[in-house]
Amino acid sequence: MPRSQTALELCASKQWPSNNDVAQRFETLPHPGLASDKRYQEVMCSLGFGVEFTDYMARASWNESAGWHDFKIEPYGPLSLDPAGAVLHYGQEVFEGLKAYRHADGSIWTFRPAYNAARLNVSNERLMIPQFPVEDFLGSLVGLVRADRRWVPQAAGATLYMRPFIFASEAFLGVRAAKRFEYGVVASPSGPYFTHGFKPINVWVERTHHRAGPGGMGDVKTGGNYAASFYAKSHAFERGFDEVLFLDAATNSRIDELGAMNVFVVMADGTVRTPALSGTILPGSTRSAILQLLDDEGVTTREETIELDELWMGIKTGDVAEMFACGTAAAVVSIGSLTMGEERVELSDSTVAHRIYQELTDIQFGRISDRFGWMYRLA
Numbered sequence: 001m002p003r004s005q006t007a008l009e010l011c012a013s014k015q016w017p018s019n020n021d022v023a024q025r026f027e028t029l030p031h032p033g034l035a036s037d038k039r040y041q042e043v044m045c046s047l048g049f050g051v052e053f054t055d056y057m058a059r060a061s062w063n064e065s066a067g068w069h070d071f072k073i074e075p076y077g078p079l080s081l082d083p084a085g086a087v088l089h090y091g092q093e094v095f096e097g098l099k100a101y102r103h104a105d106g107s108i109w110t111f112r113p114a115y116n117a118a119r120l121n122v123s124n125e126r127l128m129i130p131q132f133p134v135e136d137f138l139g140s141l142v143g144l145v146r147a148d149r150r151w152v153p154q155a156a157g158a159t160l161y162m163r164p165f166i167f168a169s170e171a172f173l174g175v176r177a178a179k180r181f182e183y184g185v186v187a188s189p190s191g192p193y194f195t196h197g198f199k200p201i202n203v204w205v206e207r208t209h210h211r212a213g214p215g216g217m218g219d220v221k222t223g224g225n226y227a228a229s230f231y232a233k234s235h236a237f238e239r240g241f242d243e244v245l246f247l248d249a250a251t252n253s254r255i256d257e258l259g260a261m262n263v264f265v266v267m268a269d270g271t272v273r274t275p276a277l278s279g280t281i282l283p284g285s286t287r288s289a290i291l292q293l294l295d296d297e298g299v300t301t302r303e304e305t306i307e308l309d310e311l312w313m314g315i316k317t318g319d320v321a322e323m324f325a326c327g328t329a330a331a332v333v334s335i336g337s338l339t340m341g342e343e344r345v346e347l348s349d350s351t352v353a354h355r356i357y358q359e360l361t362d363i364q365f366g367r368i369s370d371r372f373g374w375m376y377r378l379a
């Protein structure tokens with residue numbers, strides 16, 4: 001039986017206006033100093049992740065009388081913020097992350113942007129930030145990518161990573177939701193996540209710290225969840241691990257998320273499982289797409305509670321064949337080992353992770369047909 005669609009999936013699959021219909025929503029300002037050809041070549045020849053930024057950024061502001069206004073594509077540069085600006089003190093902010101992909105014919109596309117727009121609004125609601133219209137979200141991406149077209153890489157596997165965000169800018173230290181907000185989108189040309197092939201990662205199972213708890217903000221994309229995860233992550237990095245597997249805060253016994261990625265478990269019988277969206281797990285667009293791809297292939301998928309003890313035993317006995325994590329930045333990452341205290345278990349298979357990675361990125365880069373209607377043309 002096919003899964004029922006989540007609210008985000010339903011929003012993602014609606015008919016939204018095309019790129020040309022939203023392109024004029026943001027006014028593109030003249031740029032006094034575009035990056036030189038030399039600088040452009042330097043950046044594009046050594047692509048990292050999130051280090052270099054493009055010529056432009058998208059911007060808008062919100063206040064009580066005007067609502068969202070001042071939609072601009074303007075030269076990239078520092079924002080000015082009052083030192084009493086609420087985001088600096090109370091962390092009232094949300095963000096999104098998605099990529100622009102250049103296809104072989106030069107056209108530029110993004111993946112399910114209305115999913116991200118809908119998720120931004122779920123985050124907005126939780127953080128007491130005004131709703132940002134989906135059409136304006138689309139317009140900001142189209143406007144920015146058209147202005148920054150040359151920054152969408154040609155190199156295989158490389159993309160333009162786009163980071164929409166909203167933060168509270170009101171200068172006020174009273175403890176309540178702010179009344180002024182800023183929207184922005186910055187973009188960073190990024191290399192392929194895997195520079196040395198599809199390498200499985202080593203994971204630390206974190207039993208002391210949690211990134212989110214019941215009734216908290218784990219299911220929305222806000223900076224505070226990341227700030228809460230850095231302590232465990234930094235300590236795991238110091239000990240040579242690549243990522244941290246977080247457990248649920250209520251029982252400390254169930255697997256939640258892998259750093260800022262959703263996690264999947266492939267059983268030896270072919271069933272694929274992922275933790276259910278329990279309220280502490282971010283509903284990833286990649287997670288959703290993978291569930292749909294697997295369903296479409298006739299693979300049995302289950303969204304359910306996954307107990308760490310059972311998982312651990314399953315890896316030892318061979319009932320668990322494979323584990324992988326997913327998110328926009330990396331697409332799919334295979335997990336090679338889990339370490340809990342002094343104990344370590346290894347996973348040697350990455351067949352499903354590999355197949356899913358290939359299929360997803362083939363759709364994103366336009367190498368195979370977009371049979372789910374996931375791609376949205378930007379330029």
Ligand SMILES: *Cc1c(COP(=O)(O)O)cnc(C)c1O
Nearest residue numbers: 260261262282284285286327328
């Ligand atoms: C963004 C994010 C993900 C992945 O979501 P995608 O939409 O697939 O990029 C997973 N977990 C957390 C905590 C996140 O912030």
